[in-house]
Amino acid sequence: MNAPQLDALVASASDGIEFDGLSVSGNGPYTVGIVGESRAVEEAGLREFAEANPWLVSNWYYWTRVVGTGGARYDFLRWVERADERDVSERYEALSTGVSRSWGQLRITAELGEDGKRRYALRHVDDADNTDLEGYEDPLDARGLVKYDDRGRYRPLSTAPTLPTGWEYPDLSGEDLVRTVDFVYPATVANWHREREGELDVTHFRETAERQSGIYEIVSQLSVEEIEAAAETCCVDSQCLKRRMWDEDEEIDLDVERGDGEFPCREPCSLFITAARKFVTLGREETRRYEFELTPTEKEQVEEIIDAVAEGRTEEIREADMNEGANRYRARYLRARRMTEEGLSGTPTYPEDQEL
Amino acid sequence: MQALVIVGHGSHLNPGSSTPTFSHADTIRETGVFDEVREAFWKEEPSFREVLRTLESDEVYVVPLFISEGYFTERVIPRELRLEGWDVSAWDSEDGVSATYATSRATDVEKTVHYCGPAGTHDSMSDVIVRRAESITGESDMGAGFGLAIVGHGTERNENSAKAIQYHADRIRESGRFDEVKALFMDEEPEVDDVTEFFESPDVVVVPLFVADGFHTQEDIPEDMGLTDDYRTGYEIPTEVDGQRIWYSGAVGTESLMADVLLERAAEAGADVRGVDDWTQSEPEGVADD
Numbered sequence: 291m292n293a294p295q296l297d298a299l300v301a302s303a304s305d306g307i308e309f310d311g312l313s314v315s316g317n318g319p320y321t322v323g324i325v326g327e328s329r330a331v332e333e334a335g336l337r338e339f340a341e342a343n344p345w346l347v348s349n350w351y352y353w354t355r356v357v358g359t360g361g362a363r364y365d366f367l368r369w370v371e372r373a374d375e376r377d378v379s380e381r382y383e384a385l386s387t388g389v390s391r392s393w394g395q396l397r398i399t400a401e402l403g404e405d406g407k408r409r410y411a412l413r414h415v416d417d418a419d420n421t422d423l424e425g426y427e428d429p430l431d432a433r434g435l436v437k438y439d440d441r442g443r444y445r446p447l448s449t450a451p452t453l454p455t456g457w458e459y460p461d462l463s464g465e466d467l468v469r470t471v472d473f474v475y476p477a478t479v480a481n482w483h484r485e486r487e488g489e490l491d492v493t494h495f496r497e498t499a500e501r502q503s504g505i506y507e508i509v510s511q512l513s514v515e516e517i518e519a520a521a522e523t524c525c526v527d528s529q530c531l532k533r534r535m536w537d538e539d540e541e542i543d544l545d546v547e548r549g550d551g552e553f554p555c556r557e558p559c560s561l562f563i564t565a566a567r568k569f570v571t572l573g574r575e576e577t578r579r580y581e582f583e584l585t586p587t588e589k590e591q592v593e594e595i596i597d598a599v600a601e602g603r604t605e606e607i608r609e610a611d612m613n614e615g616a617n618r619y620r621a622r623y624l625r626a627r628r629m630t631e632e633g634l635s636g637t638p639t640y641p642e643d644q645e646l
Numbered sequence: 647m648q649a650l651v652i653v654g655h656g657s658h659l660n661p662g663s664s665t666p667t668f669s670h671a672d673t674i675r676e677t678g679v680f681d682e683v684r685e686a687f688w689k690e691e692p693s694f695r696e697v698l699r700t701l702e703s704d705e706v707y708v709v710p711l712f713i714s715e716g717y718f719t720e721r722v723i724p725r726e727l728r729l730e731g732w733d734v735s736a737w738d739s740e741d742g743v744s745a746t747y748a749t750s751r752a753t754d755v756e757k758t759v760h761y762c763g764p765a766g767t768h769d770s771m772s773d774v775i776v777r778r779a780e781s782i783t784g785e786s787d788m789g790a791g792f793g794l795a796i797v798g799h800g801t802e803r804n805e806n807s808a809k810a811i812q813y814h815a816d817r818i819r820e821s822g823r824f825d826e827v828k829a830l831f832m833d834e835e836p837e838v839d840d841v842t843e844f845f846e847s848p849d850v851v852v853v854p855l856f857v858a859d860g861f862h863t864q865e866d867i868p869e870d871m872g873l874t875d876d877y878r879t880g881y882e883i884p885t886e887v888d889g890q891r892i893w894y895s896g897a898v899g900t901e902s903l904m905a906d907v908l909l910e911r912a913a914e915a916g917a918d919v920r921g922v923d924d925w926t927q928s929e930p931e932g933v934a935d936d
C-alpha cells in the first residue's frame with residue numbers, strides 16, 4: 291500500500307466500500323471492518339487500520355482503480371488469481387510466489403508487483419520450466435509469434451494445439467495481458483465471459499449453414515452423420531482447444547466429445563465451414579466395389595498410414611523404424627511393389643474408362 | 647470510446663494475406679486517435695462474427711480493406727457483423743464506386759456501428775496508386791515517358807472490381823501525371839499479358855489493385871507479362887519487355903499510405919481523428935478531385 295492508495299480509501303469511504311472482505315463506510319467517524327468484525331473510528335483510526343491491513347487496501351485499489359470492476363477483463367484477471375476461491379491474504383501469499391493457470395496452451399502467471407499491483411507473465415505451457423526463452427513486451431508482437439507452429443507451418447486456426455514454444459512475456463499489466471491473450475486466441479476471453487454470465491449466444495450448425503452464401507451455400511446438405519464426422523475431424527481436443535458448444539440444432543446434440551477446453555466455441559468457424567464444403571462434395575460420390583490384392587500385413591500397413599497421417603504422427607516416425615507401417619521406406623516399398631500406373635494393386639479407379 | 651476495426655479477407659493457406667491489414671492497423675494505432683484498433687477477417691480470427699464483442703468502445707468504425715464494392719463488402723461483411731437493417735442503398739453508391747457509410751447497430755452487442763465503404767473505391771486510393779508508382783520507380787515526378795497500368799481481376803470474379811480499376815484509371819489519367827493510363831485485367835480484355843501492346847511510353851509502371859501479395863500478384867501477373875518464365879527465379883525492376891521497361895510494383899495494398907485511406911473512411915463516417923500528425927483530409931497530390 292502506498293500513500294495515494296490510502297488517500298483514495300479515505301476519500302471513497304463516504305461512498306461505502308465493500309470489497310474482498312474489506313468494508314469501510316461513513317464520513318468521519320467511519321466504520322471499518324474485515325469480514326465479520328467492525329468498529330467505529332475517526333480518520334486517524336481509519337488510517338491506522340489501513341496501515342495494519344495494507345494488502346486489503348492495495349487489493350481494493352488494484353481491482354477498483356487500476357483494472358476497473360466489471361466486464362470480461364476484470365472477470366478474467368480475477369479468474370487468473372482464483373479470486374473466487376481464496377480470500378485476500380491467501381491470495382497475497384500465493385501471489386508472492388506466483389499463481390499460474392492455463393488457457394489453452396498458454397500459461398499465465400500472476401505475481402504481486404509494487405504496492406499490490408499485479409504483474410503477469412505469459413508463455414507456452416510446455417515452457418513452464420524453460421529458462422531460455424525469448425522475451426517480448428509488446429502485445430502486438432503476439433500476432434506474428436503465433437502465426438507459425440514449431441515446425442514452421444502456417445497456423446490457420448488460432449486454437450489448434452500447435453502453439454509455438456520458446457517465447458515469453460515476462461511482465462505484462464492486466465490490460466496488456468488480456469490484449470496479448472486476445473491476439474493469441476482471439477475472442478476467447480469475450481466468449482468465456484459471456485458463458486460465465488449465462489449469455490453465450492450459440493449458433494448451431496443448421497443456422498450457420500442457412501446463413502452461408504456463394505460457394506458455401508452447399509454446406510447445408512450435410513447429414514447429421516456427416517456433421518458428426520466433420521466435428522470428430524476438426525473439433526475434438528487433439529485438433530482444436532475450444533470446447534464445442536454448438537450442435538446440429540437446438541434439439542439434436544452431436545454424438546461427439548465437446549472437449550475440455552476452458553473457453554467455448556459458439557459456432558462453426560470458417561475453417562470448419564471450408565472443410566464442410568469439401569465434405570459435401572466428397573459425399574456426392576457413390577461408393578464402388580474394388581478388388582485389391584494385398585497381403586494381410588500390407589492391408590494393415592495401409593491402415594497404419596491413414597492413422598499416422600490423421601493423427602499428425604508422420605514426423606515422429608523414426609527414419610529407420612522398419613517396423614512402422616507409416617515409415618517412409620516401408621511406404622516406398624509398398625508403392626514399388628503394389629502400385630502401378632493403374633493405381634493400387636493395378637486396379638484402375640475408373641475401369642469403364644479403361645475399356646473405351 | 648471509439649474503435650476502428652479493419653476487416654480483411656485473410657486466408658487459411660497464405661500466411662501473408664493478413665500482413666497489410668496488420669501493418670495499416672499498427673500505423674493507425676500509432677496515431678493514437680482511436681481508443682482501440684482491431685483487425686478482423688473472413689478466413690482468420692477474430693472473425694467478422696466475433697470481433698465486435700472483443701471491443702470495449704461503444705462507437706465502432708468498420709472499414710473494409712477490400713478493393714471493390716460487391717459480394718463481400720455489400721453482403722458477407724454486413725451479414726457476419728449482424729448489422730441491423732443493413733441495406734446497400736444506405737451507401738448511396740449506384741455506380742459501384744461511390745460508397746459512403748451506414749450507421750446502425752449490431753444485434754449481438756450494445757454498440758453503434760458505422761460501416762464504411764471499402765478502401766479500394768475511396769477517391770484517395772488514386773493517390774495511393776500514384777504513390778506506389780513513385781516508390782517503385784524512385785521518381786517523385788514521373789512526367790513524360792511514363793505510362794501507368796492498373797491491373798485487376800476481371801468481371802468474372804466480381805462484377806464491381808473492374809469498375810474500381812476503371813474509376814481510378816480515369817481519375818489518374820485526368821490528373822495528367824502520366825502520359826498514358828490504362829486499366830488492364832487478368833481474365834478479360836484488355837489483358838495484362840499484352841501489356842506492352844497498350845503503351846507507347848518507353849517506361850510502364852504496372853500497379854495491381856490488390857490488397858495483399860499472393861498467388862496472383864507474385865506468380866501469375868509477373869509470368870503473364872513476361873517479366874520471368876518462372877516466378878521463383880524472380881525478376882528485375884524494371885524488366886525490359888519488347889523494348890519497353892516494365893516497372894512492376896506488386897500489390898498496392900501494401901503501400902503504407904493505405905492507412906490514410908482507412909482513416910479517411912472512418913473520418914467521413916464521423917470518427918474523431920483530430921490529432922493525427924501530418925494528416926490532412928482529402929488533399930490529393932496532383933490527382934484531379936471531382
Ligand code: SF4
Pocket residue numbers: 449524525526530531532533534555556557558559560561562
Ligand atoms: S468449429 Fe470446431 S474447429 Fe472451429 S473453432 Fe469451433 S471447435 Fe474449433
